[in-house]
Amino acid sequence: MKKLLILLVFVSLLSVPLMAQDYPKVEVFGGYQYLHTGSITIDGTTIPNSSEDWNGWNAAASYYFNKYLGVTGDFSGNYKTISGVSSHVYTYTGGPVVAYREGKLNPYVHALFGGIRLSGSALGSSASIDGFTMAFGGGVDYQVHKHVSLRPIQADWIYYHFGSQTVASVAIPSFSQSNNVRISTGIVFRF
Numbered sequence: 001m002k003k004l005l006i007l008l009v010f011v012s013l014l015s016v017p018l019m020a021q022d023y024p025k026v027e028v029f030g031g032y033q034y035l036h037t038g039s040i041t042i043d044g045t046t047i048p049n050s051s052e053d054w055n056g057w058n059a060a061a062s063y064y065f066n067k068y069l070g071v072t073g074d075f076s077g078n079y080k081t082i083s084g085v086s087s088h089v090y091t092y093t094g095g096p097v098v099a100y101r102e103g104k105l106n107p108y109v110h111a112l113f114g115g116i117r118l119s120g121s122a123l124g125s126s127a128s129i130d131g132f133t134m135a136f137g138g139g140v141d142y143q144v145h146k147h148v149s150l151r152p153i154q155a156d157w158i159y160y161h162f163g164s165q166t167v168a169s170v171a172i173p174s175f176s177q178s179n180n181v182r183i184s185t186g187i188v189f190r191f
Contacts, residue, residue, distance in 0.1 A: 022067075023064065023066075023067045023101055024064070024147070024190035024191055025063060025064050025191065026061070026062065026063055026064075026190070026191040027060075027061070027062040027064075027149075027188050027189070027190050027191075028059075028060075028061050028062075028188065028189045028191075029058070029059065029060040029061070029062075029151060029186055029187070029188045029189075030057070030058070030059045030186050030187060031057070031058055031059075031151060031184055031185050031186015031187060032055075032056075032057065032058070032184065032185055032186060033055075033056045033057055033058035033076050033078065033182055033183070033184045034053070034054070034055060034182065034183045034184075035053070035054040035055075035056065035076075035078045035089065035158075035180070035181075035182045036051065036052075036053050036054075036180065036181045036182070037051055037052050037054065037089075037177055037180050038051050038177050038178070038179030038180050039051050039177070039179070040175050040176075040177055041175060041176055041177065041178075042173050042174075042175045043173055043174070043175075052080060052082065053080070054078035054079065054080045054089060055078065055079065055080070056076060056077045056078030056079055056089075057076065057077055058074070058075075058076040058154070058182075058184040058186065059074075059075050059076070060072055060073065060074040060075070061073050062097055064099070064101075067101055068098060068099055068100065068101065069096070069097075069098055070096070070097045070098075070099070071094065071095070071096055071097065072094060072095060072096075072097040072110050072112065073092075073093075073094045074091070074092075074093045074094065074110075074112050074114075074135070075090075075091065075092050075093075076089075076090065076091045076182070076184075077089070077090050078090075082120075084122055085120045085121070085122045086120065086121050086122065087118070087119070087120045088117075088118070088119045088120070089116065089117070089118055089119075090116065090117045090119075091114065091115070091116050091117075091133050091135075091158075092114050092115050092116075093112035093113055093114030093115075093133060093134070093135055094112060094113065094114055095110060095111045095112040095113050096110065096111055097109070097110040098110075103143075104142060104143045105140060105141075105142055105143075106140065106141040106142075106143065106149065107138065107139070107140045107141075108138050108139060108140070108141070109136075109137070109138035110135075110136075110137065110138060111134070111135075111136050112134060112135040112136075112156075113133075113134045114132075114133060114134075115130060115131065115132065115133060116130070116131045116132070116133040116160045116162075117129070117130050117131075118130075118131070118162070125168070127167045127168050128167070129162055129165050129167055129172060130162075131160055131161050131162035131163065132160065132161050132162075133158060133159065133160040133161075134158075134159050134160075135156040135157065135158045135159075135182070136156065136157050137154065137155050137156030137157055137182075138154065138155070138156075139151055139152075139153050139154030139155060139184070140152065140153060141188050143190075146190070147189060147190050147191065148187065148188070148189060148190070149187070149188040149190060150186075150187060150188070151184070151185055151186050151187065151188050152185055153183065153184075153185060154183070154184040154185070155181065155182070155183050156181070156182045156184075157180070157181060158177075158180035158181065158182055159176070159177070159178045159180070160176060160177055160180070161174070161175075161176040162174060162175055162176070
């Protein structure tokens with residue numbers, strides 16, 4: 001019984017800082033994403049008419065160390081059929097976020113670094129390649145409730161690079177794109 005009482009006191013003391021916080025520590029975002037990929041550059045040569053528009057989803061979770069500074073993990077998936085090939089682009093990134101969290105409007109900026117996976121399938125065959133990506137941007141959240149915000153816009157500049165690889169016995173040269181833009185909108189839950 002004495003151990004149970006000590007455990008209850010200990011747990012109660014741990015919850016005191018949570019009651020004292022005047023800002024949410026965790027934010028979870030989910031919503032729609034539009035991705036525009038610019039022209040592909042292979043070995044310094046830009047391929048004409050290689051830009052594409054994609055639709056998909058974006059999800060992110062942020063943890064704030066204080067009212068303004070935190071870290072974000074961001075994940076997205078975009079889909080498109082190109083010349084009969086069902087194509088998918090997935091990103092998984094993370095990095096610092098700085099937010100101004102005062103009042104109803106909460107603007108923020110972030111710098112995200114991580115990986116990208118490009119997949120395609122057609123006629124029963126599929127292939128994937130992995131690369132490096134980074135995203136710089138930000139957005140604004142509008143708080144509608146203590147624990148719920150709307151994110152009318154998040155805009156990011158995206159860079160990605162794929163090193164030369166061999167996929168299904170086909171040599172693929174290294175290629176990159178630096179004129180990519182993604183726009184996201186959705187809902188944020190704050191804890």
